Amino acid sequence: MNQRLKHLFHSKVIIRAFLESILKLNPKLLIKNPVLFVLGTASFIICLLIVFPVYFHTEDQITYNINVFFVLLFTILFANFAEALAEGRGRVHADSLIKTRKELKAKRLSNDGSITVVAGSELRIGDRVLVEMGDLIPGDGRIIEGIAAIDESSVNGESALVIREANSKNSSVIGGTFVASDWIQVEITVNPGHTFLDRMVQMVESATRQKSPNEIALTTLLAVLTLIFLIVVITLYPLAEFVGIHLEISSLVVLLVCLIPTTIGGLLSAIGISGIDRVTRINVLAKSGKAVETAGDINTVILDKTGTITFGNRMAAAFYPVKGVSPEQLVDAAVLASLFDETPEGRSIIELGKRHHNISDLKAYQGEVISFTAEERMSGLNLNGSFFRKGAVSAICSYITVRGGHIPEELGERSDYIARKGGTPLAVSKDNHILGIIYLKDTIKPGIRERLSYLHQMGIRTIMCTGDNPLTAATIAHEVGIDAYYAESKPEDKLQLVRAEQSEGKLVAMTGDGVNDAPALAQADVGIAMNSGTSVAKEAANMVDLDSDPMKILDVISIGKQLLITRGAVTTFSIANDFSKYFAILPAMFEASMPQLQIFNIMQLQSPTTAVLSALIFNAVIIPLLIPVALRGVTYKPMSANQLLSRNLAIYGVGGLILPFLGIKIIDTLLNILN
Template structure:
């Protein structure tokens, strides 16, 4: 059991949740949850019947009333415990963050290269610090040098370390996380008071959870159900008396408690609170649970191309031979010209070469390195009297012509074909001969097409906005599987697109990082800003991704849908339970006066009293049994709405009918043994 698990589920947090659940018995607090408030009033009534039986007529079963009162009390405590546990996990998280903030120190790198130790709270945006193996990262920042394995469990709860390095998508780091191996130099991106630790502590301690529209609607529905069942139960009493059946008040209370939606009423808050916790594990700061739940209803996602759908760097994707030159020669020359090219482009050429069947391996070449210059527009290596070059097509063509070489007849045709696809052709030459082309393009991130297909399976439309020309935009959109794209987009175009989608009645999610994205982020129903972005973007959004990975909007949407589905399946399970409870309580209520009702006792319960107590106990214990499901959420897969509905109805609807039969019968047998 790791330390993070103990912090969130260990004895201290469980004990604290138990104390909080006792304090939540205060009627003023329970009034926020009408179902539990009515349940507490029912428990109070049964308590009065137990203490003052003479005031409620003759024939009161004091012992039975006392047991019913205790069961009702535990039902409320279990429901309060679920909410207290969800809240306690957040508070435990805040406590660990406060501790981390107090302990953070920094090894600042000064302008002359020397170091000085100081408290992390003294660091300002732009300062550079060195963090070595075993050290805590003193604040939010970007890695500018080095590579290291980082443990982010104190923030996300995930124990697996993440390898991060400079000049990659994984260069953003969070204050309070630990460097497990190696070292990194980090440039601070936040001033004191604006770091993730400060914002998360403020979010947990200083704000109240807002209820999302769906939660408000469901709460209203639960109140309506409660009122309906209250009217039904109150009506049963005079009707039964009219036909000569005398029902105890405690029996009617048992019927009422078992019929009202106590399960979902007790778990509703816990499900909502857990949404923020799950988003935090992805290193995303959600400003409210409302924003998380809103993500579950998103219809359209607007994505930027550069850095979101693609890497944002042109990388080698294909070797194109010209004039029948052998592919082996093209790959060899491309490798030689890229060995001393430390750019992303150069590294991508080497990686592409390794994937070729004709690749013979890397060798050491000792020669004169020719660096790239804006004037020459090419680079290469002079080795053993041979001149290897790589660069722009016209630059290489001029170079070869000057050395007495000929231009391949198909060079222009093939380079134009690459350009029409939105790519960049690089010519490769050996001495006076052009041996082929390297096709450079802004490469789609691995797995992006699959992730976008997952969004489509959820019924979500994807829209890409880019400043590129229409040809390049169309190529990227086709390869990535984007539903629609807008080329040559300006900031005002993004805002217009958001508003147009909303005018169609759709909920829109958007990612962004610049000041020019702020209006659209503020307009979007779910706006996720990058931690590396401007303050204007982060203030306009209702979520901030601390790793600056725009594709995480997909995880946020999945969590939002998981939250909605979890609430739906618990509601389905709770309502389905009522069907089974009918067969326990109704025969018990009327079998004494109307023996024919005994035919409904299909569970074969031992006695009317045992039947009612078994149903009531089951109604209480099902709440703590469902707490792990409420906090973790239902396993969500991006499938069609009809398939999802059918699956959940079969599992939680049918299961909600069958499981109480088993549970109530088991409790009945246990009660009779006792």
């Protein structure tokens, strides 16, 4: 039995789910699910037949009615158990998180290097803590020094250790997880009350779960089907009496129960609840189950280039001066423009400059720092009356043009050459003169083309948004197989792109981490913010990726589609089951009055009583048998909608037709042996 199956059937989960399933027999709770409410009403009617047999002339059927009552009762309990099991898993998880949260201790580091042991609840954003082997990480944060193997099973249920290290995309850590080796220094990034543990506890303990549009639509369909079958069964009794056929009330109740889609009705809530649990296990915090299911219907995915499609650690690879400018002049200006740029790109420009040219002591330079902004797309330094700038070629050209400067003829050619190589050209200027180009080299992530192909197989359109120039964007897009790209994008461009796609009736997903991504993340149907990103982005999104891996969106979409397919598969199986059960119940109901209907008794069931009970018992037993499928989900493979439909019909449609024949026959045989 694998780790997830053990987690699914943990003794604490089972016990709590069993108790919850009894409490859920409350009619006020049952009425929220039309199928279960009808089951409850049917059980109550059978109970009346047992308690008042004289009034209903059922004195000779008490034993039979008692059997029917208990089977119906267990059917409701099994259906409630499925939902309670899904909820219970989260609650047991929440209990362990609450316990962990209360017990967390932190070794807080002061500026002089001394260590003070404090409660985890006292930590605030910016605090630094030492976490050694055997310690629990006291709060959400990022590793600023060291590397360690961390056990995150308390969060995601996976026993495999993960490696987290400083200065990498795997530097984020979660409070309550266990350091299994080495040591790390962690900078706290979240205040108490807003940590992953707190969010998980709040989410699990919330009173209600928001239903998705698909779930609401399916619930409505089940209610309509239930009403139709209820009318059919109610009118069947007077029609039968009119033609001289007497039907027992208990048999009509059993017919109704087997007609209505009890299987999907009992498992519907469990399938929806399990979606949040599954994304949690890939270290994604979903703020609602609706967001998880919406991911399954996504038509368009908007991706950033840097850090998503490429590694994002763009490093300076070469300097290309324009005519009339010496390499030394270009390097000096590039270094001065990057002097106070703390990004990896800025540091790499300085390091490359030192290797190419003898640069004097940089600490001696002091001036007005011009910070980079998404709108201006340039940065630099004002020093001793000179203005040094570096940035996107188009931005620098506009800057120089406004100042009355001249754009060198060969600038565009050299910029295009770098862009065609998949690099990013940065123009460098001093005052109103462009001195040349810096070649920033980036590397496409291995396997990204295959992962994007996976999205295409799902029928999802991919769009790349980047601040790079059109040639670089086109080169990268062609190499990895992106459907469309938008170059030199500003924050408002991303928002407009999301709205444009939505105006065509499409559902849009996107990832982001900055303040400039927040409007688009909020507008997108599924917005996934990186845990390493700004608090504004995380508040705007409806999901947060704790590993800060932008391509995690693929896993989220797969889980969303798996949820939808699971619901469709169980629905198909449930309807197919109902068809098969007719061959057991109808011949049994009309055997005395219409012997010719025995031709439909193709299962050769022993008696009308065992036939009805066998169908009813199978109807009850199939629900708990499908609980693992509902909670773990049907295996999803990317394919077209027609292929998915054919696959579901072949497996769950045909299987749903055949299995009841076998199951009912086996139960009928066992009942006759016991009798």
